[in-house]
Amino acid sequence: MESWSTEGKSKKFFRKHVWGTLDMIRVIFTDKSTWKEVMKLDKKTGLDPENIKIRPIDGLPASENIFPGYWLWSKVTRNLSAIGYDTNTMYIASYDWRLTLDNLEKRDHYFSRLKSHIEGTTLGTGRKSVVIGHSMGSTVLYYFLKWVESPEGGNGGDQWVENHIEHFVNIGGALLGVPKALPSLLAGENRDILTMGKIAFSLFERFFCQSERMELFRNWASSAMMLPRGGNVIWGDENGAPDDDDSVTMDQGAKADKSLGTMISFAPAQPNVNLHHNPQPNQSLKQQASLANHTLEAAMDLLLDTASPEYASILQNNYSFSITTSKKQLEANDHIPRTWANPLETRLPNAPSLKVFCLYGVGIMTERSYLFGSHDYRKQLHEGDTTCQAYGDVADTTGSTSPVSLFIDTSITDHSQNIDKGVRLTNGDKTVPIVSNGYMCASSGGWTKHADLYNPGHSTIIGREYQNRDTKVPPRNRGAPTSARHVELLGNNDLLLDLLQIVSNHSERITSRAFSKIETVAQRISLEHQE
Incomplete structure (x- = not known):
């Protein structure tokens, strides 16, 4: 993300990348207080404070790498290009990850722009799109599927997804959230911070102490x-x-x-x-x-x-974290936007031809x-x-x-x-436990066993796990083609091959597969349907 501020203390950072690059590190070490001021949102509105404007970078450069040598989507885009995809057929929907979903639309018209782009693709090619999300991005896309059809959102009508989306692919989707978010918000702590090592942590704690992180x-x-x-x-x-x-x-x-x-x-x-x-x-x-x-x-x-x-x-106006097993309430939730990011409180679109994939790693302490x-x-x-x-x-x-x-x-x-x-x-991809990555797509899980509640169109649901296999090179398995860690999974050879088949009209070859006990876990979750 980069600064577009032209007034106040932050104007000296104009067009500098204040998140995700070496510029960010330099700014933090030379002027920490101003960096914090630039990165913060207005605490009441959740939007830009006065004289401060941060915007996400558009296009492929926004997502391929973060910091030198730390790739994100670059291996995916390289493989897609090998089978003919380019900037005419591939679109990166980058977003300001600090904002609530409602404010993404209010400030940046984010979902309206995404809707228009997908509609243009359908009109220009006569074909539907594959939408792919990773981590929080999967939750953003899930919200979009409800927003785009709702009169309270994009007003596309109840056939929009059926007419425009071929597949919805979650990679490490964390659709039911992650436990690590709780101590981060409650106390400014998580395992990533606490396992830095004594010296590194002491330096980090002195620079960004616990309450500052929170x-x-x-x-x-x-x-x-x-x-x-x-x-x-x-x-x-x-x-x-x-x-x-x-x-x-x-x-x-x-x-x-x-x-x-x-x-x-x-x-x-x-x-x-x-x-x-x-x-x-x-x-x-x-x-x-x-x-x-x-x-x-x-x-x-x-x-x-x-x-x-x-x-x-x-928290109360933008999010909902519970579970609904009442068909009547789920229908009512179609008009309650704060529930739209929660697949246990809002339904998939009524789209019989839609395929939903949950692709995620397992075999790592999480x-x-x-x-x-x-x-x-x-x-x-x-x-x-x-x-x-x-x-x-x-x-x-x-x-x-x-x-x-x-x-x-x-x-x-x-x-x-x-x-x-x-x-x-417990078992997971180092960031997300299997219950969050896998439950909704498991055969005994939300979108299949409880399809009458959460999957009214009985869309095809595929849950597919990738077993982590560590290697000695590269160091710490970063970039290894067998890694199933939360981010490294985007460079996993098996996953890349599966993605290529999904986007090239061979999705029928991608079937459900489990290495963990996700089916047993799903069977233990007892949901009593209500009218």
């Missing part, structure tokens, strides 16, 4: 789009979760005895804990914590309790739930400075509440329970 995450209102959807029905509770038994274990044969449905566990006070302290297996987990543990629904309530009025309003602590070794970095910490009023086991410093306790590691540095891990 402030930015909450200001970028689109971050909430990635919060987990479906509540305890999908993500479980303290008695069990659908994906409890589908873990990539860190110790061969080990099995966790704690439900993944406990989204946030509060560890008991350990005043002598330090960064290198690793308790013996089950040692800390068998102690009784004084603070109440939280399921997803309780953790979402805690997030709302800690939110400013402005941020709480953004964050699923968190252990928050009561002793933070990092306080020494900001001695006497409470402004760098995140707080929330947390209930204890007696029901009373008190303000508590919120942070992931990286001192807790228990390999027998798949816990690494305060994060309980």
Whole structure:
């Protein structure tokens, strides 16, 4: 993204790339405060503050690479070009990922422009389009499928998708959100930050401390789009979760005895804990914590309790995170835009010829739930400075509440329970657990078993997994053709071949395939249909 500001302090960044390039790094290190000012949105409207204008870069350069050598879509576009695609037949719908979906249309006319482009393609070629999204982009596209037909949106009518879209392809789609969004918004933390290494993390913490990160995450209102959807029905509770038994274990044969449905566990006070302290297996987990543990629904309530009025309003007016099993309510939701990004609260278009693909990686330890602590070794970095910490009023086991410093306790590691540095891990693509990537497309999942609720046109649904296979070269598997990690999957040879077949009239060759226990997970999710 680049700055188009021509007034105020930010005018010196005019046409500079303030996100995703080396320019961004230079700007942060030379003028951090101005960079933060430039990147922030107005906290009430969620739009541009006065005298500040950031816009996404258009076209292929916006998506092929981020930072030198870190490719995103470049391998996909190169392979598409090999079978004849070019800029006349391929369109990158780049967007400002900070904005809510409603504001994308309000400020940038984003969905109107996408609708017009697809209509022009159909008119010019007589053929329908394949739309492909990755990660958050899949959620943006899912919202578009509802927006484009609705009178409250693009007013295209109930046959628009049937007439214009051939296939809807989700790559690592995270359609039901990701657990890592919760600690990011609640406490400015996630596993990516906390596993930098002690020195790197200390430097990063001094430069962007915990509360500063939380402030930015909450200001970028689109971050909430990635919060987990479906509540305890999908993500479980303290008695069990659908994906409890589908873990990539860190110790061969080990099995966790704690439900993944406990989204946030509060560890008991350990005043002598330090960064290198690793308790013996089950040692800390068998102690009784004084603070109440939280399921997803309780953790979402805690997030709302800690939110400013402005941020709480953004959450409640733009997003919906629950589940609807009533046909009557699903019909009503056709006219409630805040539900349109949630496939458990709004239906696929009535498009019998549409094919929906969920293509995602498995076989990698992925964050699923968190252990928050009561002793933070990092306080020494900001001695006497409470402004760098995140707080929330947390209930204890007696029901009373008190303000508590919120942070992931990286001192807790228990390999027998798949816990690494305060994060309980499960099977996924390193970023998204299988329940989010796979449930809607599983044979026993939302769009097939429960098609009468969520798939009225009985569109064909294909769920296809890619097993991660690590290699020694390149380092850390970055760019390896066998990697199934969340971003690296865009360079996976098997996935690229499947994409080429999907976009060249051979989609019938791409069938459902599972390496994980996604079918078992889907069968454990019990949905009772209501009238």
